[in-house]
Structures are given as C-alpha cells and as structure tokens.
Amino acid sequence: MSGVATTPAAADGSRLDVMNFLNEIAGQYPAAVSFASGRPAEQFFRLDEWLGRVPAYVRHEAQQRQCGVAEAFNTLAQYGRTNGIINGLIARQIALDEGIDCPAGQILVTGGCQEALDLLLTGLCRHEDDVVLVRSPCYIGLTGVADMNRIELAPFSCDDTAVAAALRQTVSAVEARGKRPRLLYLVPDFDNPTGAVLTRAVREELIAFCAARAIVIVEDNPYGMFRYEGERVPSMYALDRHGCVVYLGTYSKTICPALRVGYAAVPARMFGDAQAGKVLIDRLSQAKSFVSVNTSQLTQAVVGALLLSEDGSLSRLVAGPRELYRRNRDLMLAHLAATFADLRGQVGWNTPEGGFFLTLTLPFVFKRREAEICANDYGVLVMPLSFFALGDEEDCRVRLAFSNVTPELIADGVARLGRFVRDALRRPGFSSHS
Amino acid sequence: MSGVATTPAAADGSRLDVMNFLNEIAGQYPAAVSFASGRPAEQFFRLDEWLGRVPAYVRHEAQQRQCGVAEAFNTLAQYGRTNGIINGLIARQIALDEGIDCPAGQILVTGGCQEALDLLLTGLCRHEDDVVLVRSPCYIGLTGVADMNRIELAPFSCDDTAVAAALRQTVSAVEARGKRPRLLYLVPDFDNPTGAVLTRAVREELIAFCAARAIVIVEDNPYGMFRYEGERVPSMYALDRHGCVVYLGTYSKTICPALRVGYAAVPARMFGDAQAGKVLIDRLSQAKSFVSVNTSQLTQAVVGALLLSEDGSLSRLVAGPRELYRRNRDLMLAHLAATFADLRGQVGWNTPEGGFFLTLTLPFVFKRREAEICANDYGVLVMPLSFFALGDEEDCRVRLAFSNVTPELIADGVARLGRFVRDALRRPGFSSHS
Numbered sequence: 104m105s106g107v108a109t110t111p112a113a114a115d116g117s118r119l120d121v122m123n124f125l126n127e128i129a130g131q132y133p134a135a136v137s138f139a140s141g142r143p144a145e146q147f148f149r150l151d152e153w154l155g156r157v158p159a160y161v162r163h164e165a166q167q168r169q170c171g172v173a174e175a176f177n178t179l180a181q182y183g184r185t186n187g188i189i190n191g192l193i194a195r196q197i198a199l200d201e202g203i204d205c206p207a208g209q210i211l212v213t214g215g216c217q218e219a220l221d222l223l224l225t226g227l228c229r230h231e232d233d234v235v236l237v238r239s240p241c242y243i244g245l246t247g248v249a250d251m252n253r254i255e256l257a258p259f260s261c262d263d264t265a266v267a268a269a270l271r272q273t274v275s276a277v278e279a280r281g282k283r284p285r286l287l288y289l290v291p292d293f294d295n296p297t298g299a300v301l302t303r304a305v306r307e308e309l310i311a312f313c314a315a316r317a318i319v320i321v322e323d324n325p326y327g328m329f330r331y332e333g334e335r336v337p338s339m340y341a342l343d344r345h346g347c348v349v350y351l352g353t354y355s356k357t358i359c360p361a362l363r364v365g366y367a368a369v370p371a372r373m374f375g376d377a378q379a380g381k382v383l384i385d386r387l388s389q390a391k392s393f394v395s396v397n398t399s400q401l402t403q404a405v406v407g408a409l410l411l412s413e414d415g416s417l418s419r420l421v422a423g424p425r426e427l428y429r430r431n432r433d434l435m436l437a438h439l440a441a442t443f444a445d446l447r448g449q450v451g452w453n454t455p456e457g458g459f460f461l462t463l464t465l466p467f468v469f470k471r472r473e474a475e476i477c478a479n480d481y482g483v484l485v486m487p488l489s490f491f492a493l494g495d496e497e498d499c500r501v502r503l504a505f506s507n508v509t510p511e512l513i514a515d516g517v518a519r520l521g522r523f524v525r526d527a528l529r530r531p532g533f534s535s536h537s
Numbered sequence: 538m539s540g541v542a543t544t545p546a547a548a549d550g551s552r553l554d555v556m557n558f559l560n561e562i563a564g565q566y567p568a569a570v571s572f573a574s575g576r577p578a579e580q581f582f583r584l585d586e587w588l589g590r591v592p593a594y595v596r597h598e599a600q601q602r603q604c605g606v607a608e609a610f611n612t613l614a615q616y617g618r619t620n621g622i623i624n625g626l627i628a629r630q631i632a633l634d635e636g637i638d639c640p641a642g643q644i645l646v647t648g649g650c651q652e653a654l655d656l657l658l659t660g661l662c663r664h665e666d667d668v669v670l671v672r673s674p675c676y677i678g679l680t681g682v683a684d685m686n687r688i689e690l691a692p693f694s695c696d697d698t699a700v701a702a703a704l705r706q707t708v709s710a711v712e713a714r715g716k717r718p719r720l721l722y723l724v725p726d727f728d729n730p731t732g733a734v735l736t737r738a739v740r741e742e743l744i745a746f747c748a749a750r751a752i753v754i755v756e757d758n759p760y761g762m763f764r765y766e767g768e769r770v771p772s773m774y775a776l777d778r779h780g781c782v783v784y785l786g787t788y789s790k791t792i793c794p795a796l797r798v799g800y801a802a803v804p805a806r807m808f809g810d811a812q813a814g815k816v817l818i819d820r821l822s823q824a825k826s827f828v829s830v831n832t833s834q835l836t837q838a839v840v841g842a843l844l845l846s847e848d849g850s851l852s853r854l855v856a857g858p859r860e861l862y863r864r865n866r867d868l869m870l871a872h873l874a875a876t877f878a879d880l881r882g883q884v885g886w887n888t889p890e891g892g893f894f895l896t897l898t899l900p901f902v903f904k905r906r907e908a909e910i911c912a913n914d915y916g917v918l919v920m921p922l923s924f925f926a927l928g929d930e931e932d933c934r935v936r937l938a939f940s941n942v943t944p945e946l947i948a949d950g951v952a953r954l955g956r957f958v959r960d961a962l963r964r965p966g967f968s969s970h971s
Contacts, residue, residue: 130618145611150835151595154588161585177579180793184564214648214797214829221828225685247827251659359614361834363648393681394655394828395648400795401584402833 132478136516139484141295141459142507143356147424150359153405160408164188179400185392186384187212188400189407192415193352193366199416200328202341203350205368209380211387212398216325216353216365221248222387222394223321223349223367224286228254233285234277236270240491240498242295242323245288255282258493263299267308274316286319291339293326293458296491296502300456306339314345317374323351328421330457331429346370346380354406356459357417362402428459431505431513435461438517443524450524452503459506462488463520467527468497476523483519566912570950573918575729575893576941581858582793587839594842598622613834619826620818621646622834623841626849627786627800633850634762636775637784639802643814645821646832650759650787650799655682656821656828657755657783657801658720662688667719668711670704674925674932676729676757679722689716692927697733701742708750720753725773727760727892730925730936734890740773748779751808757785762855764891765863780804780814788840790893791851796836862893865939865947869895872951877958884958886937893940896922897954901961902931910957917953 158172165175179188187193190207197203213219225248228235235249239258249256257277261269274284287309291301301309313320322339340350353365367387373379391397413419436454443450449466463485470489477483488500505513592606599609613622621627624641631637647653659682662669669683673692683690691711695703708718721743725735735743747754756773774784787799801821807813825831847853870888877884883900897919904923911917922934939947 140616142616145615148611148614150610150614151592154591154835157588158585176584177582180582180584180795181579182574182576182789182794214833217830218828244827244830251824251827355616360616360830361614363829363831363833390685393678393685394652395797396651396678396794397797399648399797399833399836401588401839402835405835 132482132484135478135482135484136508136512136519137484138503138505138508138516139486140507141504143359143459144424144427144507147427148359150361153358153409156408156412157401157404160404160411163407163411179404181400183397183400185388185397186210187366187398187403189403189410190366192407192410194368195415196410196417197350197352197368200418201324201338201350201352203338203368205340205350206371209369209371209384211367211369211384211391212403213365213367213391214395214398215355215360215363216323216351217244217248218391218395218398219351219365219367220245220321220323222390223351224248224254225252226383226386226390227286227319228252230283232281232283234282236273236277236284236287236318237493238266238269238289238294239493240296240488241288241493242290243491245323246491246493256493257282257284260494260496263301264305266301266305267312270309271312274312274318284316284318286321287313288321288323289339290323290325292324292336293329293455293460295326295458296460296486296488297462298453298455298458298460300336303336303342306336306342310339310343310345310347314343314347314374318347319373320348321351322348325353325356326458328357328417329425329428329459331425331432333456340368340370343370346372346374346376349383357421358406358409362405364398364402364406428457428506431508431510432461434510434513435503435505435517438514439463442517442521446524446528449528460502460504463501463503465499465501465524465527468499469501470498473527477520481519481523483516483523485520566916566918569912569916569918570942570946570953571918572937572939572942572950573920574941575938577790577793577893578858578861578941581861584793584795587792587843590842590846591835591838594838594845597841597845613838615834617831617834619822619831620644621800621832621837623837623844624800626841626844628802629849630844630851631784631786631802634852635758635772635784635786637772637802639774639784640805643803643805643818645801645803645818645825646837647799647801647825648829648832649789649794649797650757650785651678651682652825652829652832653785653799653801654679654755654757656824657785658682658688659686660817660820660824661720661753662686664717666715666717668716670707670711670718670721670752671927672700672703672723672728673927674730674922675722675927676724677925679757680925680927690927691716691718694928694930697735698739700735700739701746704743705746708746708752718750718752720755721747722755722757723773724757724759726758726770727763727889727894729760729892730894730920730922731896732887732889732892732894734770737770737776740770740776744773744777744779744781748777748781748808752781753807754782755785756782759787759790760892762791762851763859763862763893765859765866767890774802774804777804780806780808780810783817791855792840792843796839798832798836798840859891862891862940865942865944866895868944868947869937869939869951872948873897876951876955880958880962883962893938895937895939897935897937899933899935899958899961902933903935904932907961911954915953915957917950917957919954 161175162172165172190210193210194207234255234257236257239260257273259269259273277284340348350368369384371380439452451464453462455461469487474487486502489498595609596606599606624644627644628641668689668691670691673694691707693703693707711718774782784802788796803818805814873886885898887896889895903921908921920936923932
C-alpha cells in the first residue's frame with residue numbers, strides 16, 4: 104500500500120477539527136466518491152422556483168396584517184422579531200407531520216439547527232458543574248458546541264435497548280462527582296452517525312427518568328421524515344407529559360441547507376411549570392439577540408412560502424427524496440452484500456429503516472489514518488465512527504452516507520471500499536498502524 | 538404627569554435586557570413616533586427586484602466553475618464553505634469603497650456583523666484573565682456578547698480627542714490587576730450611540746499603542762458609507778501597518794437587514810506574523826462551524842448579485858439613502874432648534890457628519906424610567922445613553938435615530954419630546970425620581 108508512505112501521519116485530532124474535515128474534505132479530493140457527508144439529494148432542490156414563491160408569502164403577510172404588499176415586503180427586508188416570523192407555520196407543520204403540539208409562542212426560529220444547539224447548551228449549562236449527557240458516538244455539531252464552550256460532556260456507550268440503564272449509571276457517576284446532569288442530547292430517529300432508532304419503550308423510560316430528575320432532554324430530529332419502512336415511533340416531545348423535552352428541527356434536509364432555517368420547540372410547561380417554559384424561551388431569545396439578532400427573514404419567507412403552498416405539511420415535498428434515499432440504501436446494501444460475500448463473517452453492516460446513513464463494521468480498527476488512505480489511494484471518502492466517539496476506545500466502524508450519491512457512484516464507491524478492505528486484510532498487522 | 542403613576546417602576550435592568558427592549562418596544566407602542574432604533578430607511582429596499590438578480594449571480598458562478606447553471610443553483614442550495622462564497626466580491630467591495638486591502642482568504646462571511654462580534658470575542662478571549670477594552674457608552678451588541686460569555690469589560694469614558702490617553706490609563710489599571718487587555722472595540726465612524734468620529738491622529742495613536750502591546754483592535758464600521766459632508770477619515774484597518782486591526786462590516790445598512798450578511802476582515806499578517814493571521818481566520822472558521830455551519834448561501838447570493846451588477850461597489854446604491862439621512866438629520870436639527878429655542882442653555886445636541894444618530898443632552902437625568910414615560914405618555918420612543926453605559930454614572934443624554942422616519946414624524950416626534958422636557962422641567966425635583 105503505497106499510501107502508507109505518502110499519507111502524512113496524523114493523529115485523530117481534536118473533535119473540533121472534525122467538522123472542518125467533513126466540510127473541507129470534498130474539496131481536497133474532488134475526484135473521490137464521497138460517502139462522507141450527509142447532504143440531502145440535490146436533484147430535488149428547486150431554489151429558483153422556490154424564490155419565485157416569496158411574493159406569495161409576502162401577499163399572505165400583507166393580508167394578515169392588513170397592509171399593502173410593498174409595505175409587507177419592506178417589513179420583511181427590515182430587522183424583525185428575534186424569535187422569528189414563521190413560528191405559527193412551523194407549529195402547524197410539526198403538528199401535521201410530527202404529531203407535536205407546541206404553541207407558536209414557544210417556538211424559536213434559529214439559523215439552522217446548529218444555532219439552536221449552541222443556544223440551548225450555553226443557555227442551560229451556565230454553571231461550571233453542569234454536565235451534558237450524550238451517547239457515544241455522538242453528532243459532532245453537539246460535541247463541538249460543548250467543547251467550544253468548555254461544557255463538560257458525560258458520554259456513555261450502550262446498545263440501543265439499554266440506553267435507560269446506561270443513562271442511570273452515568274447520572275449516578277456524574278452526581279457522585281458533585282456535578283449536575285443538566286441535559287440529555289439524543290437523535291432518537293435514524294441517529295447520526297449510527298442510524299439507530301430508539302423504541303417507544305426506551306423513549307418513555309428515558310422521559311420518566313429525566314422528568315423525575317429535572318434533566319432536560321434535547322431531541323434533535325433532522326431525519327425523522329425520511330422513514331422508508333417499518334412503524335413510526337412517536338417523537339419524544341409528543342410522548343412527553345412532563346414538559347422535559349425540547350424538540351429541535353431543521354429545514355436543511357426537507358427543503359435545502361442554504362436556507363439555514365431551523366427551530367427549537369420549548370414545552371409550554373417546563374417540568375409542569377408554565378413560568379419555567381416562558382423563562383426558557385425568553386432566555387434563548389435574549390441569547391439569540393447577541394448571536395445573530397434574528398434569523399434571516401428572507402430565508403424564513405422561503406420556508407413560509409413553501410409551507411403555505413403545501414397546505415402546511417412537508418409530506419408531499421419529501422416523498423421524492425425519501426424514495427430516492429430508500430433506493431440508494433437498497434443499492435448500497437446490495438453492493439455491500441455482493442462485494443463482501445466471501446467476508447460475511449468479518450465485514451458487517453446494519454439495515455436502517457430510514458435516514459441518510461448506514462454503519463459498516465470492519466475486522467480492523469478504522470480511524471483518521473485509514474480514512475486518509477481510503478481518500479488518497481482508493482478515492483473513496485468515508486467517516487470513521489471514531490470521529491464521533493467521546494472516548495479513546497478502538498472502533499472498527501465506518502459511517503456510509505448514501506443520501507447524495509448516484510447509483511453509479513454507489514457501485515463504484517463500494518467497490519473501492521472493497522479493494523481497500525482486501526488490501527488491508529492482506530497486509531499483516533495492518534490495524535497496529537492505527 | 539399622569540405617567541408617573543401609571544408607569545410601573547422599573548430599574549434600568551441588566552444590559553442583556555436592553556437589546557430585547559430595543560427589538561420589542563416598537564411592537565409595544567405601535568402608535569408612538571420612534572427615534573429608538575437605527576434601522577435603515579425602508580423606501581430604498583428593493584427585495585423583490587434583488588431576488589430576481591440571484592440567477593445572474595448563479596450564472597456568474599457557473600461560468601467561473603465551468604459548470605451548468607442548474608448545477609450551480611444546486612451547489613448554492615447545498616451546504617457550503619464555512620468561510621463563505623462571496624469573499625472575493627467582498628474583498629473587492631471594501632477595496633473600492635473603503636480603501637481596504639484584504640485578501641479574500643482572510644475574510645470570513647458571517648450571519649450579520651453580530652455573529653462576527655460573537656466569534657471574535659469568544660475566539661480571542663479564551664482565558665479568564667482576558668479583558669475587552671471599550672469606550673462607555675458602547676454598542677449593546679458588543680457588551681451583550683461579553684456579558685453572555687462572562688468576558689470582562691474594561692470601560693473608559695473620555696472626550697473623542699482623548700481616547701488614546703484614556704486607553705493607556707485603562708490598560709495600566711487592567712494590567713495592575715493582573716489581567717490581560719486582549720481586544721479594543723471601536724466604532725470609529727459615526728459611533729453608535731454617540732455619532733462621534735475619531736480623527737486620523739487619534740486612530741494612528743491608538744494603532745501604535747495597541748500594536749506595541751499586542752492588543753487586537755476590532756473596528757466595527759456599519760455607518761462608514763453614510764458620510765454626508767466633511768472629509769473622510771481612512772479606516773483604522775487601512776491605516777494599520779502592524780496587522781493589529783480586524784475590520785467588521787455588514788450589508789444590513791447598505792442593502793437590507795433581512796439578508797443577515799456581514800463579515801470580518803482579518804489582517805494577513807497579524808502583528809507582522811503571516812502564520813498568526815492564518816491561525817486567527819482558521820480559529821474563527823472552526824468556531825463558526827459550531828455556531829451556524831455556514832452563512833446562508835442564498836442571502837450571500839443576493840449580496841453577490843448586487844455587487845456584480847454594481848461593478849463591485851456599493852457607492853451608487855447608498856447614494857439615495859445617504860441623501861435621505863442627511864435631509865432627515867437637517868430636519869431633526871431644525872426642529873430641535875425651533876422646539877428648544879428658549880432652552881438653548883439647558884438643552885443641547887451634536888451635529889454628526891454622517892450615520893444614523895444624534896445625541897440630545899437634557900438638563901436632567903434620563904434613564905429607562907424617563908424613556909418609558911416618553912413612550913407611554915408622550916408617544917415618542919428614544920434610547921437613553923444610560924442603556925449603553927457600562928458604569929452607574931448618571932446620564933442626561935438621549936440617542937435620537939433619524940434614519941427610518943418620515944419628515945412628518947420627525948416634526949411630530951421632536952414636538953412630543955419638547956412637551957416631555959417642558960413638563961419635566963415644570964415638575965420640581967423631577968430628576969430625583971430616576
């Protein structure tokens with residue numbers, strides 16, 4: 104493997120570097136097949152057409168406020184409400200599409216979901232003893248916010264069925280150190296990076312446990328509308344009767360990322376207390392005014408226009424992409440099965456019922472160095488699960504994103520991965536290089 | 538004054554509340570004349586027309602990258618470069634309009650200037666001993682970021698000609714306490730809230746002092762393109778030969794706020810060191826990836842399209858608004874002169890050569906309570922300079938924004954202010970209520 108010599112030796116680096124690695128790697132290897140980033144499929148973007156619907160949103164606004172269209176356009180172009188202007192439309196959309204009942208006044212529109220994560224973590228963890236509970240591996244956008252703000256993370260690794268037990272143990276350990284478990288972060292539907300879905304029973308167990316201990320659950324759900332098969336599990340926000348779940352959503356996957364529109368839905372009665380629900384939304388709003396003033400009203404108007412023309416729901420809009428993602432997943436599964444037919448005892452993968460990712464498990468440790476060899480010498484970009492890990496444990500797993508690749512590239516990329524794995528297995532002691 | 542009874546008693550509140558006060562007050566008193574917020578004049582917004590230019594920007598991008606227009610549209614709608622996509626156009630615009638020479642690679646596109654402030658303060662002040670130097674009164678967006686992130690502010694008050702001396706004294710005091718002066722924040726052109734402009738001599742003195750002590754100067758310049766008269770002073774970034782000035786700009790005032798597009802221009806050689814310039818831009822980029830991923834590529838495209846169609850400069854676009862602001866300032870000055878003709882010994886104001894604000898000085902203390910009385914009983918919204926102050930000193934000054942009001946409202950609002958001042962002066966011991 105010539106790549107061992109030409110690839111510069113690199114430690115796995117801090118978690119803070121990984122987001123940049125993800126963002127920049129496609130530019131570094133333009134000829135490589137990328138299974139690295141969970142980007143939505145571009146062939147469904149209609150940005151030019153969507154821009155043309157903005158005037159319809161403005162006419163709607165003018166009607167609501169009983170003013171002229173020109174005035175409504177100018178109000179849109181101006182500074183505006185910190186919490187957003189399409190809150191009512193968002194409340195309706197998540198009611199229709201996700202069965203979530205949240206008053207518009209408890210919704211904060213954010214610059215993508217990332218801003219909501221930043222505001223929530225920094226807003227809820229103000230004391231140095233406050234700790235964020237996360238499953239490892241964990242979405243980098245969350246761990247990055249914690250690291251940037253020096254907020255302590257308490258990670259735990261466990262099977263998808265044993266989350267509540269692992270959480271209980273982690274909370275006890277955190278409390279034993281005199282720290283305060285403040286927040287539990289979860290992607291219950293088609294987790295990034297693992298693709299896992301939490302069962303209803305697990306969700307209810309987690310809610311009961313966190314409600315009793317005043318731990319806020321942050322439910323991040325970017326992929327929930329992309330279920331291809333199997334029975335849908337209600338969101339934790341919808342199951343919550345205690346007011347302990349804050350729900351985060353984004354229009355980056357369902358419409359397009361360039362809008363940078365996401366939101367946080369805060370319970371009206373936090374832990375049963377209406378005052379506390381108001382206090383949290385107000386605190387987030389105050390913080391937002393110093394981070395971004397308000398979310399672009401132009402991009403909010405694009406979302407608003409689409410929601411108006413779609414009768415409030417995104418279900419019709421996501422039908423095409425969802426079908427494409429299902430086909431891509433099936434194709435990737437078929438190519439994996441064919442490529443690794445003779446290695447089924449050593450190479451494995453899961454079959455996610457939705458979302459953008461599947462997880463490949465190799466018979467050797469796969470970290471940054473191996474990812475660089477794949478990119479350099481085999482022309483295929485993938486993300487080691489170690490990038491998302493919070494401990495130093497060895498990890499043989501690789502995240503494969505299939506959301507924004509063509510059938511040809513899926514075939515080609517899996518073949519490249521196959522060549523890498525075979526070469527690596529032929530090289531004695533390969534994994535000791537990691 | 539009936540308002541004294543009906544207005545609830547309110548302390549001046551924390552600085553963190555003030556941004557919300559500013560954002561929400563217009564909604565609370567819809568019938569009042571507002572001189573409160575420095576919003577750009579809406580009659581020059583052409584958002585509908587500007588949206589129509591996005592395809593021209595996309596065609597330009599397609600040509601640059603030698604791809605099809607549909608592909609370029611999809612790339613625009615997708616996730617993208619953390620540092621932005623219009624950096625080259627921004628570099629050209631500030632070269633043409635501001636005489637600033639900054640390579641495109643040293644520019645970070647941000648979600649309005651507020652995000653740039655947030656990233657710079659949190660990025661540069663990582664140690665608990667790091668202190669931000671500010672003139673008091675100071676723009677709330679800056680002090681709010683510091684307060685939210687518990688970054689210590691070292692404020693100083695002084696005449697516009699004595700800034701360097703006051704800074705020197707403050708730095709000595711900070712260092713004597715074992716703290717590290719890390720950053721000096723300034724709005725050298727048409728300061729918010731005071732409207733003041735720093736002379737070239739003062740700017741050069743500050744640059745020499747800060748360069749020698751490795752203090753980063755953050756030059757925030759939202760109003761620089763709105764000079765009505767008098768000789769332009771070069772920006773501190775343009776005067777800087779040491780690489781100690783980071784320049785912040787925004788398109789909120791020159792185009793419109795709904796875009797939420799601003800930028801930071803970082804010196805290529807920070808304090809003479811090319812590596813340090815690269816390190817700072819990379820650190821800001823990394824932090825940005827966890828705050829907002831990237832600035833909306835759609836709103837960047839609107840800015841890009843306008844810059845392309847305007848041959849790279851905003852000078853033609855701001856000519857109309859600048860003339861309106863000059864007329865508004867003149868009208869406000871004339872009404873102040875007429876209204877307070879018999880009180881010229883007691884009531885005073887400055888004559889700013891540009892920008893959005895002037896400062897009225899009253900013969901009694903004017904704080905939050907007085908602002909509420911003005912709003913409630915006289916129907917005029919203004920901002921006490923005490924809202925922007927960092928100490929507890931009494932302040933008799935009021936900020937009047939004239940950027941987004943009609944001639945009729947200027948006449949009406951100044952008359953209302955006149956009635957308030959006369960009533961207050963008739964009430965013995967009025968200022969003792971503050």
